[in-house]
Amino acid sequence: MSREDFYENIRNSTRLNHFANLVNLAAVDGVIKPEEEKLLKRFSRKFDVSKADYERILENPASFPVHAINSKTQRLEFLFDLLLIIYTDHEMDQTEEFLIKKYAVGLGFSEEQAHVIINKSKKLFENNFSFDFYHRFIESDDN
Template sequence: MSLEDLFSGGSHKRKLGHFSALVNVALVDGPMTPEEEFLLLRFARKLDINELEYNEILKNPKKYPVFPTHSQEIRLKQLHDIFRIVYSNKELDEEEAAFLNRYAIVLGFNETEAKRIIDRSIEIFSGGLNFYDYEYLLNKK
């Protein structure tokens, strides 16, 4: 935990930034769908976003910056959240793909890592697993 987290609520600021990114990706391809809204409400609860913050972020989602973290696990969890929003309507369009790439870089992945992780995540979320990946996931304990 950093000093910022201890003294200035940095953890909550990071959650606000992450939630703001979730809202941005939900809106990137047009008005929010009911599925996206449902997921956003769940993420708001999970991230301890209160109703006032939720409504403020919906009005102006670009207001809150994304704060990168050194934790690979947290970055991957944040990308996973974004992919859940993107694939809530079962498709990925060009604007969403571009947003995913930019978001991965903002989170702290270099361009090569970002491309690899995004491409692999698209395969996974779109159901494009090959047999060996499927077998691995089934047998993983």
């Protein structure tokens, strides 16, 4: 199944909430930087976010809840999207790390799983790679 087909199966509200989570992480430092805005626009197209919803979410992204996701692969893909936003500036600060762990738990990972996944992710996000590589790396037991 392609990534596009994968996201077509997600309920609209879940897509909007996930997009709001991306916006919330982008704005965590008080301003959405141009590179973050470019990525947000790409995600808004990916998730079929209307212009009206985009503006509404930009006004108050924290008002959208995080929804637990049943599929572990889908949770990882949502987490991957959030990490892409965080690493637009090539680093994760303490506030971003706190929020991403909170989102990981909200998506359905246990606190222990979230801790392990975030730590593995921090090692990876210093480089560019595909979601398939990320998925295999996170699922491996040797790291």
